Amino acid sequence: MALTVIALYLVPARMSETDTGATDAGPFAEQQRLFKLLSQDTRHLIIQELLGHPAHLMSLAELEYMTGKSQAAIKDQLETLIDAGLLARYTYEPSEGKRDLPSQFYGFTERGVEVLHDYKYLRGLPVARALYESTRKTEKIERHESAPRPELPDAVANALEFDEPDLDAVDGGTNP
Helix, strand or coil, X not given: CCCCCCCCCCCCCCCXXXXXXXXXXXXXXXXXXXXXXXXXXXXXXXXXXXXXXXXXXXXXXXXXXXXXXXXXXHHHHHHHHHHCCCEEEEECCCCCCCCCCCCEEEEECHHHHHHHHHCCHHHHHHHXXXXXXXXXXXXXXXXXXXXXXXXXXXXXXXXXCCCCCCHHHHCCCCCC
């Protein structure tokens, strides 16, 4: 008796094969495409910084500062991640008193957090947050960090939540 297995792999329609160079059509083509998408240096840094940011939404200036890459390089990779459906551009309509603050932010989509979950990126949330918080920031970046931002969709926000450790319990409450 022969066993036939039929597998269906969904590929976002907006992403072309040239975006990541994936041209195979084998059973692991989607996994290979996603691996290439996630492992490119600048895209990987963008994802790590977004995971570490307290709001999981960052302006272009914040991404430039935190990754050490040029805005042009970041914009190119952001567009690739947006075309793949992993990130979205979120807009916060600025108010009168918020001059010089960003209104465009980048953050994950529901598909994005599903892919990050599948590839075990979400396990690194506490480490990404610790690294982000321990990074010294310029006054401009601190101002951008405190800028009002739009809300992430509930499913995305919930997927990116994690319990902060209770440091008082760790040191026995002996440190003031």
